[in-house]
Amino acid sequence: MSSNAIRHDWTLPEVMEIFQLPFNDLIFKAQTIHRQYFDANKVQVSTLLSIKTGACPEDCKYCPQSIHYDTGLDKEKLLEVQKVIEKAKAAKAIGATRFCMGAAWKHPTKRDMPYVLEMVKGVKALGMETCMTLGQLTQLQAYALADAGLDFYNHNLDTSPEFYQNIITTRTYSERLQTLAYVREAGIKICSGGILGMGETLKDRASLLIQLANLDEHPESVPINNLVKVKGTPLADEKDIEPFDFIRMLAVARIMMPKSHIRLSAGREKMNEQMQALAFLAGANSIFYGDKLLTTTNPQVEKDNALFLKLGISPEQNQGYSDEVHQAAIVQALSEQVNNNISTNIS
Numbered sequence: 001m002s003s004n005a006i007r008h009d010w011t012l013p014e015v016m017e018i019f020q021l022p023f024n025d026l027i028f029k030a031q032t033i034h035r036q037y038f039d040a041n042k043v044q045v046s047t048l049l050s051i052k053t054g055a056c057p058e059d060c061k062y063c064p065q066s067i068h069y070d071t072g073l074d075k076e077k078l079l080e081v082q083k084v085i086e087k088a089k090a091a092k093a094i095g096a097t098r099f100c101m102g103a104a105w106k107h108p109t110k111r112d113m114p115y116v117l118e119m120v121k122g123v124k125a126l127g128m129e130t131c132m133t134l135g136q137l138t139q140l141q142a143y144a145l146a147d148a149g150l151d152f153y154n155h156n157l158d159t160s161p162e163f164y165q166n167i168i169t170t171r172t173y174s175e176r177l178q179t180l181a182y183v184r185e186a187g188i189k190i191c192s193g194g195i196l197g198m199g200e201t202l203k204d205r206a207s208l209l210i211q212l213a214n215l216d217e218h219p220e221s222v223p224i225n226n227l228v229k230v231k232g233t234p235l236a237d238e239k240d241i242e243p244f245d246f247i248r249m250l251a252v253a254r255i256m257m258p259k260s261h262i263r264l265s266a267g268r269e270k271m272n273e274q275m276q277a278l279a280f281l282a283g284a285n286s287i288f289y290g291d292k293l294l295t296t297t298n299p300q301v302e303k304d305n306a307l308f309l310k311l312g313i314s315p316e317q318n319q320g321y322s323d324e325v326h327q328a329a330i331v332q333a334l335s336e337q338v339n340n341n342i343s344t345n346i347s
């Protein structure tokens, strides 16, 4: 068996060993594997929209949308379908190829489902990939979303099973795994990852990656978030993680799940360009693109376009959805950036 084969039998001692490789060896290994499965100069770009904000009954200690913490967030009811489609059009116009819709729910109700299904159909009709994150699903809801044409379902495990209780008490790890199983069974692609910087140990990070990589099939998309510290949440004063440790997480995820898109997810706003370049070198090949995540800010589109330009990275086109509009939007955004740079340099 080749040492870079797709595996589902990772053990804690071997993953801990990979985490502790000398940094250069780790990055070289990750980049070598990355190049076997991907074009190293392409990054997938998704845009996020909060379709229902705040007042969530769950007690996730990192989350500004939990009703248990006072974060001063204005809550909003479920957005109208047409409004969501307009936002998707705007995301497409700036070059996003996937539109991710997130709701601050423990789970969607029977009343919510028809609206959510219409959103999937409407966004798909624009030629974009669709992703939703709505909390726990029943088997029937997963099938209904699949029938509407949903491409991806985001449902994060967030941390290790061992550390989970310290972060969330209103739901269990096994409930999360059950939803992932329903999503997989319904034929929707899985987006599942976690958050770093919540006070977890290195072992917890290894254990989270083992949970993801030892699923029967690897999640197609693995978001690695750096905690966005929001005032009012219990984790607001958690100390920052060592930046190299964040890069190590991306590299180990790349090594363990070679065919998956690894997303350099929330927390990019606090990372400089060099840190993000290192993240791409470690095998990250997806980002959230657009000025806002769900309730917090993300780097400005112009800044991301400039970074892509400096690094010679271009956005990955969707399989089956590739169209000239996306390509044109990106080319336009990049050329505007170049022109701006030129005029700033001249003046």
Ligand code: SAM
Residues within 6 Å of the ligand: 056, 062, 063, 064, 065, 102, 103, 104, 105, 106, 133, 134, 135, 136, 154, 155, 156, 158, 194, 195, 225, 226, 227, 228, 229, 230, 266, 294
């Ligand atoms: N309510 C649904 C759920 O939790 O499954 C979907 C929306 S929830 C906001 C989606 C994900 O956002 C969470 O699983 C978590 O990983 C991430 N997230 C939330 N707040 C965050 C924060 N402050 N920093 C980083 N990631 C965060």
Ligand code: DTB
Residues within 6 Å of the ligand: 048, 064, 102, 133, 154, 156, 193, 194, 223, 224, 225, 228, 265, 266, 293, 294, 295, 296, 297
């Ligand atoms: C994921 O892993 N990160 C995104 C998305 N999936 C839904 C959410 C990040 C949220 C950051 C905090 C906020 O903006 O509310």
Ligand code: SF4
Residues within 6 Å of the ligand: 056, 057, 058, 059, 060, 063, 064, 065, 066, 067, 103, 104, 105, 106, 135
């Ligand atoms: Fe609710 Fe999701 Fe936030 Fe947890 S992460 S409080 S489930 S919106």
